[in-house]
Amino acid sequence: MTEPLISLEQLLQKFSDNRSWDKQYRLIIQLGKKLPVLDESEKTEANQVKGCESIAWCVVEQHAAVFHFKMDSDTRVVKGLMMILLIIFQDKTGQQIKDVDIDSLFEKLGLLSHLSPSRANGLLAIVERIKAAESNHGNH
Incomplete structure (x- = not known):
């Protein structure tokens, strides 16, 4: 578990501390x-995220109205960034995913700089893949 x-x-809070x-x-x-x-x-080409310098995978599953993401990478930093994305997006509905202001969150975390x-x-x-999952699955 x-x-x-x-x-x-x-x-x-951890980032601001x-x-x-x-x-x-x-x-x-x-x-x-x-x-x-x-x-x-699950480390297949279909699950591979294009645009990453390192190798990264993102698996999207939908259970009822909620999305569940599984991710992995070959680098420690990308794994950490993926964990941040899981904290933001895991087990949310399509509407909740759509409502996330990721730019604002990244700014608060100070990540992109x-x-x-x-x-x-x-x-x-990876964020694009998550947001695309919502729009691809959200129509069902």
Whole structure:
């Protein structure tokens, strides 16, 4: 059984308590260690996220009206960023996903200003996949 995710408020608090990029970077690595392991059978090309410099996978499942995401990457930092996305988007309805102001959240976390352009693009590519899942599945 995977441990419950911390709340978005707790995440924002942790980042605001650790203002320096060094501390935030360590926080991202720690979060990555909590990312649930993705089964090897789900590491397929169809689940691979294009636009990431590192190899990254995102599996989208829908149970009733709620979306569940499983993710993995070959790098620790990307795993940490994925964990942040899970905290933001996991087990939300399509409407809740649509309502997330991800740019504002990333700004509050101070993420994009410290990530390399390719890593930021990869992070945004995963967000695109999550938002696309809502619109692709939301019509059923």
